[in-house]
Amino acid sequence: MEGLGLAYLGAGLGAGLAVIGAGLGIGNIAASAAEGTARQPEATSDIRTTMIIAAALIEGVALFGEVICVLLALK
Amino acid sequence: MKRVNVIQPKALLKVIAIFLPLLFNVNGLASAASGQSSDVPKNSAAVVAGAAVSAPAAESAHGAEASEGEEKAGDVIMHHILDNNVFAFEPFGSVNLPKIVIGGFDISITKHVVMLWLVSALLLIVFSVVGGKYKNMTARNAPKGLANAMEALVEFIRLDVAKSNIGHGYEKHLPYLLTVFFFILFCNLLGLIPYGATATGNVNVTLTLSIFTFFVTQIAAFKAHGVKGYLQHLTAGTHWSLWIIMVPIEIIGQFTKPFALTIRLFANMTAGHIIILSLIFISFILKSYIVAAAVSVPFAIFIDLLELFVAFLQAFVFTMLSALFIGLATAHEGHEKPAAGVAHH
Numbered sequence: 001m002e003g004l005g006l007a008y009l010g011a012g013l014g015a016g017l018a019v020i021g022a023g024l025g026i027g028n029i030a031a032s033a034a035e036g037t038a039r040q041p042e043a044t045s046d047i048r049t050t051m052i053i054a055a056a057l058i059e060g061v062a063l064f065g066e067v068i069c070v071l072l073a074l075k
Numbered sequence: 076m077k078r079v080n081v082i083q084p085k086a087l088l089k090v091i092a093i094f095l096p097l098l099f100n101v102n103g104l105a106s107a108a109s110g111q112s113s114d115v116p117k118n119s120a121a122v123v124a125g126a127a128v129s130a131p132a133a134e135s136a137h138g139a140e141a142s143e144g145e146e147k148a149g150d151v152i153m154h155h156i157l158d159n160n161v162f163a164f165e166p167f168g169s170v171n172l173p174k175i176v177i178g179g180f181d182i183s184i185t186k187h188v189v190m191l192w193l194v195s196a197l198l199l200i201v202f203s204v205v206g207g208k209y210k211n212m213t214a215r216n217a218p219k220g221l222a223n224a225m226e227a228l229v230e231f232i233r234l235d236v237a238k239s240n241i242g243h244g245y246e247k248h249l250p251y252l253l254t255v256f257f258f259i260l261f262c263n264l265l266g267l268i269p270y271g272a273t274a275t276g277n278v279n280v281t282l283t284l285s286i287f288t289f290f291v292t293q294i295a296a297f298k299a300h301g302v303k304g305y306l307q308h309l310t311a312g313t314h315w316s317l318w319i320i321m322v323p324i325e326i327i328g329q330f331t332k333p334f335a336l337t338i339r340l341f342a343n344m345t346a347g348h349i350i351i352l353s354l355i356f357i358s359f360i361l362k363s364y365i366v367a368a369a370v371s372v373p374f375a376i377f378i379d380l381l382e383l384f385v386a387f388l389q390a391f392v393f394t395m396l397s398a399l400f401i402g403l404a405t406a407h408e409g410h411e412k413p414a415a416g417v418a419h420h
Contacts, residue, residue: 049235053399056392060335063342 011073018065025058148356155352156345158185158277164270190274194261201225202257232256232394240398241405248401251291255284256394263344263386267379275389276344278337285333285340288397293329296404308404332400336393343389347382351375 033051037044160183163169174183201221208222218226237245237252259275266273274280297305309325310318354375358367 045235049239049395052388052392053395056339056396057335059343060339063338063346064335066346067338067342 007072011069014072015066015069018062018069021065022058022062025062026055029054029058148353148360151356152349152352156276156348158187158272160185162186162189162272186272187274187277187280190262190265190272191280194258194265194274197261197265198257228257229253236391236395236398240395241402244405245398248291248295248398251287252394252398255287255397256390259284259340259393260386260390263390264383266344266348267382267386273344273348275340276348278341281337281340284393285336288336288400289329289333291397292332292400292404295401299405332396336396340389340393343385347378347385351378351382354378 029051033047036047040047160172160174161169162172172184172186172189175181176183202225205222205225208218212218217223232253233249236256237249241248262275262280263273265271266276296308300308309322311321311325313321354371358364358371
């Protein structure tokens with residue numbers, strides 16, 4: 001039971017840590033994109049596209065972590 | 076004004092050809108995975124049972140009672156997420172789907188397979204209608220209604236996704252990108268309506284889609300560079316003494332891209348449904364009308380609307396990244412970014 005409890009604890013902590021990383025990353029992108037758009041409003045659509053791609057890549061890495069946590073919790 | 080007739084009967088045939096394997100969703104992977112996972116709960120149940128026996132009787136009874144509500148919620152959520160052989164219309168009964176096993180491969184028609192068929196049929200109907208409207212269109216009458224909506228999406232994929240990421244020769248890959256975009260979009264949206272199931276929330280479906288992207292990317296790279304250029308691409312233009320490190324990294328990189336596509340789409344679509352159901356189950360676990368009115372319903376509606384956005388976003392992201400990978404694979408030496416190549420033209 002103790003081992004199982006530790007696995008649940010690890011899954012919960014891991015999910016939270018993965019979300020912290022993804023949140024910081026996507027927050028940085030959004031901040032830079034907002035700044036870039038404010039400096040150069042005519043490049044808005046290009047900046048948005050780049051932002052979405054970068055956010056999707058970061059999100060993908062975070063989701064790897066989340067999937068591992070789900071596997072840990074379901075085991 | 077000349078209109079580009081994007082949807083042609085030939086393209087529709089291609090749609091059918093590409094998604095024919097999906098219709099017969101080979102569930103070998105699914106059955107292997109479920110075979111493994113069915114062992115695991117048994118083990119954990121045995122561990123739990125063993126612990127409960129050793130613990131004082133009162134405590135174990137209390138623990139069982141407390142965990143029952145959560146387990147029920149978990150069971151319902153997993154039942155909703157996972158694929159099964161019953162297509163349920165809850166208050167009106169359910170349809171049992173046939174179970175077919177041929178040569179050890181489980182190719183039974185499941186809930187998600189039915190959804191795949193439904194999406195394919197919907198795509199055929201929608202784009203036959205839209206394509207037919209464009210046949211007798213003159214410069215005088217603009218498209219309206221469904222045709223107009225679809226034209227906006229098709230033009231968006233054509234210009235902002237395919238042309239800006241692939242650059243020269245993007246027309247060749249346009250049918251694939253459009254097909255994959257609308258297929259994922261329709262799958263995602265049908266998962267949001269009542270009694271629907273999200274076929275893209277099944278890892279087999281997303282894996283199949285990203286394997287298509289993998290093959291399209293590899294074949295496009297071979298066609299663009301030839302065998303010699305393709306092998307040179309694997310060395311990443313480094314000195315020969317670094318090849319022993321660079322070549323494995325590049326080869327692994329080729330397989331990581333479709334894997335990331337698989338997990339991204341699968342996890343996004345599954346996570347949304349888990350969150351909505353968890354929010355609904357908060358009120359059942361706490362047995363409170365106030366929580367239901369204050370937390371469950373408003374937040375579930377909010378996440379549902381967010382899911383509507385995510386349905387479009389994930390279809391777009393999958394298509395965009397596919398286009399990006401194709402663009403990177405076919406980019407010529409000296410043109411570091413495909414977008415830079417477009418700017419020169």
